[in-house]
Amino acid sequence: MKNSKGVKIGIILGIFFSIFLYANRGEEVYNKVCSQCHQLDIPRDKLMKNFFEMNNTLLNLKAPTISQISYSMKQKIGDPREDIDIQRMEVSAFIADYIIYPDKQKSVLSPKISKFFKTMPSLKGKLSTEDIEAISNFVYDYDQKDKGSKSVEYVSFERALKQAKKENKIMIIQATAPHCRYCAKMEKEVLKDKKIVDLLKKEFVVVSVDLSKEVLPMDLRVRMTPTFFFIFVNDKNEKVKIKRIPGAWSKEDFLDILKESIIAKNAK
Template sequence: MKRWWLGLLLPLTLFALDGRSVYEKKCAGCHKLYIPAEKLMANFLEHNNTLLHLEAPTVNQLAYRLKQQIGDPKGDKEIQLMEVAAFVHDYALAPDRQKSLCMPEVMAHFETMPSLKGKISDEELEAVAAITHSFVPVRVDVSKERLPEGLSWSLTPTFFFLTADGKLVKTVPGAWVKEDFLQILNEAKGALR
């Protein structure tokens, strides 16, 4: 009986969609993955989008808005993820500026996105919605506030990598170029295995 269940579960795991690869194939042409909030604010509020010349909101902008405005941000995360997936599905297939969650000052710089109807599957949309939930925006002014969970810092910026249950995996002080930071991310992922 155990072999039969393993045989059933294994193919489901093999064919699960990776949100990051769907994003790279279907979304990255317009939606950049991550740009720091301070740089985004300067781009839109001070430079009229002439600093970054963005075509669409970044995924970290969307993730922040989705987590704040869809479902209950303090409620069950799985239910909120289902609500976010439903919103992303609806918006991607029938985009409408009236449904946008972005600030009007930001949306003023963008055209309404084209519909992805017939260009992306329901499963792909669900996978993309899931990557928005992987962003956890935290901003702490260490000169005014204590860090949560007993964390401490020696340099700014300091990056903390935590498990979903709050266990500290890795602390990395200082600023890094993109290639080095990607290596640090891969090492942090490896520490979770």
């Protein structure tokens, strides 16, 4: 029994050691190869001003940031709301193919952004298989580094509906668009506030719908983004009550909106 326990501990330690090594190796590959063109991160509002107002003359970027690439890949490759390990493998396969056979047609970036960049040169023969795997993990994990617990957990509509019924929570459907400045402002300044994130986690289930890729469920319609739909689900008779809140809000105002919704739910 002692030997068996020792073997298990050794395996666990080996796994963590491997993860640590790959994390370090990925950063080394970035510093040695990728950093020549790709910056790690730039504030989103500054990026949007650079691309959509100043045609890349503000920052004169040679290539998208690692954070941009990481976020875009996880939105467009696989299903971002399902199995993370499967998506990680799909993203890794995409990166391995792209850096050897780069092609703008395969880009995960919006054409309105990718038009400012030339097709990257092939790295065929310049990176080992281990280097490619390491940089893939580094890129995949990069945009999670600054999130921690201060981020809203988005789930699929089907999962949200079940969870709202089971846990007696309010479902929020957030309608967004990729080039909506106010959506980005809400995401960056409001939906990362600790009080708001904690309250959303406790009392709500949140669905985010990118209108450039998906249709809103429940025949919902919007005239502007962002728009928030508060769905009050009755688990007994399947009836729902919907409250529409359009526009971007300050932290204080959005927190009040959430609290008012909770009061309305409890008053039923």
